[in-house]
Amino acid sequence: MSSELPLLEPSAPIACCAPLATPMLSDEEVEATAALFRALGDPARVRILNALATTDGPVCVCELVDPLGLSQPTVSHHLKKLTDAGLLEREQRGRWAYYSLDPEAASTLAALIDLNADKEAQT
Numbered sequence: 001m002s003s004e005l006p007l008l009e010p011s012a013p014i015a016c017c018a019p020l021a022t023p024m025l026s027d028e029e030v031e032a033t034a035a036l037f038r039a040l041g042d043p044a045r046v047r048i049l050n051a052l053a054t055t056d057g058p059v060c061v062c063e064l065v066d067p068l069g070l071s072q073p074t075v076s077h078h079l080k081k082l083t084d085a086g087l088l089e090r091e092q093r094g095r096w097a098y099y100s101l102d103p104e105a106a107s108t109l110a111a112l113i114d115l116n117a118d119k120e121a122q123t
Helices: 027-039 043-053 062-068 072-084 103-112 117-122
Strands: 088-093 096-101
Touching: 027 072, 027 103, 043 062, 043 072, 043 096, 062 072, 072 088, 072 096, 096 103
Parallel strands: none
Antiparallel strands: 088 096
8 A cells, every 4th residue: 555645535646745844835745634634633533543553463343343432334434534544554354354554654644743854854
């Protein structure tokens, strides 16, 4: 899975994202960054990312239902949003889907919020 994020829908990926400390973001970078933040804008999705970040290996959707206190369809909805944003990888095993953090997405997020990156590069 690439580190590209959808602009408006999953079928139209664009490259993401310049660090927020970049002197001038392009329109495309602004839209991609906003799409990423929209995907992270729900507390349940942040909890999902936290759960996946603290496990070793892919997690079945069924294993997230009880810890999150949400129904399976709701968890699946949030997982789809995170997957469409390029933050998760999805693997189908029989009738169950297993999710893990996309390693490239973790690097993208870290670089995105590094507000000192541009300042450090100039020194």
